[in-house]
Amino acid sequence: MVIEELYEHQQTLQKVIETLTGDIEFACKMIADCIKAGNKVLIAGNGGSAADAQHIAAELSGRFVKERRALPGIALTVDTSALTAIANDYGYDHVFSRQVEALARPDDLFIGISTSGNSQGILNAFSAATNAGCKTLGLSGRDGGKMNSICDLNIVVPANVTARIQEMHILIGHILCKAVDDLF
Template structure:
């Protein structure tokens, strides 16, 4: 079982190398342009994707590999008072969009993560970010879902297996953080 899992990961990473390099480079440019212009990065996802969103934000505000100044990375998944109040008053599908409306400014970057590309709360947040004038980056899987039409760039992992998609999302998150580290 262990060998099979590792081989499945290895096969998918080769597909990502072969097909998504240009998209990942474009994503690196999105995040570095955002940081260089003094703007912030907001992230969101559900479940395991929430953990990935928090991980990316933490690498920005803390550090990834090298010591550098703290950078504005905000995970919209961590404020339980906001999440529960918004869910109670507006419905769960609005928990991220309302926070985007409150915190985002033109030129910021919103990174939405959804393995299916169809999580309604993430889709609503992309719509809110677009209205504000944010850049938008999606990390999805399968066929990209509805996120394809809502993001400036949607990196679609070519797999239907949630675990494999999530593994690639966190790898891409680390690549984004490396690109940011390289600025300093």
């Protein structure tokens, strides 16, 4: 069982290397340009993708590897008062879009994470980010879902197993953080 899991992870990584290197490089440029211009990165996802959003935001505001100044990486998944108030008043599908409306400014970067690419709350947040003038980056899997047509760049991990998709998402998140570290 263990060896099969490791081989499946390795096969997914190999597919990512073969098919997504250019997209990941472009995503690195997106986040680097955002940070260089003094803008912020807003990140959202549900479940395991929420944990990934928080992880990436923490690497920006804390540090990844290199000692550098704190950077504005904000996970929209952590304010329980906002999440529950918005869910209560507007419905769960709006918990991220309302926060994007409140926090996003032109040329900020919104990163939405959804393994299916079809999470309605994430799709609504992409719409709000676009309306605010943000750049938009998706991390998805399977066939990319509806995120394919709503973000500036949707990095679609070529896998159908949620665990494999999420493993690649955090790897891509770390690569994005490395690109930011390289600015300093």
